Amino acid sequence: QLQLQESGPGLVKPSETLSLTCTVSGGSISSSYYWGWIRQPPGEGLEWIANIYHSGNTYYNPSLRSRVTISVDTSKKQFSLNLTSVTAADTAIYYCASTVGSYYAYWGRGTLVTVSS
């Protein structure tokens, strides 16, 4: 059973870069999944951020594309998210997840990132 675990700072200052890592266990990161990030502001709904295929093909939410980079390190069984120039609007629970086809079959527990000085 695939398991995912997010890690990274819980507090980021405005205008700085939010960086998160997702560690994959229980399966191969080189298998035919898309690895992705989804976020959920407090009390709000889910927002897709980005996906990456193990080959390195990337897909970004058009509304975040200019600030987001997703990458994968197959040797470490990890994939990462960088979000630049953060504001309070980027405060959210960030989930890493993996797709089977077009749906997210596996989710991490999520990590709360607060943007505040």
Next chain:
Amino acid sequence: QSVLTQPPSVSGAPGQRVTISCTGSSSNTGAGYDVHWYQQLPGTAPKLLIYGNNNRPSGVPDRFSGSKSGTSASLAITGLQAEDEADYYCQSYAGSLSGWVFGGGTKLTVL
């Protein structure tokens, strides 16, 4: 503003049947892309409930069912139980440029 439209809330008494709608457009659900549903219990990560419009993952009770027609999809829950009280999200795909899209979520209250 979410790409897929869901009602903000629905409610029902124990044992009743409720449905949650999810409406997209010709760019996503209407383009033939599947609709998937997730259940999010309070304080937890979303969990896959229905995939490929009407398929249940192992372990999901058959009280949950999905359907899709054109640009719209529905999640039906029969024999409502207290533990079904949660937020429900639909999700689809909108092509390689727009990517994966979610509905705004529906809060189910069991009366």
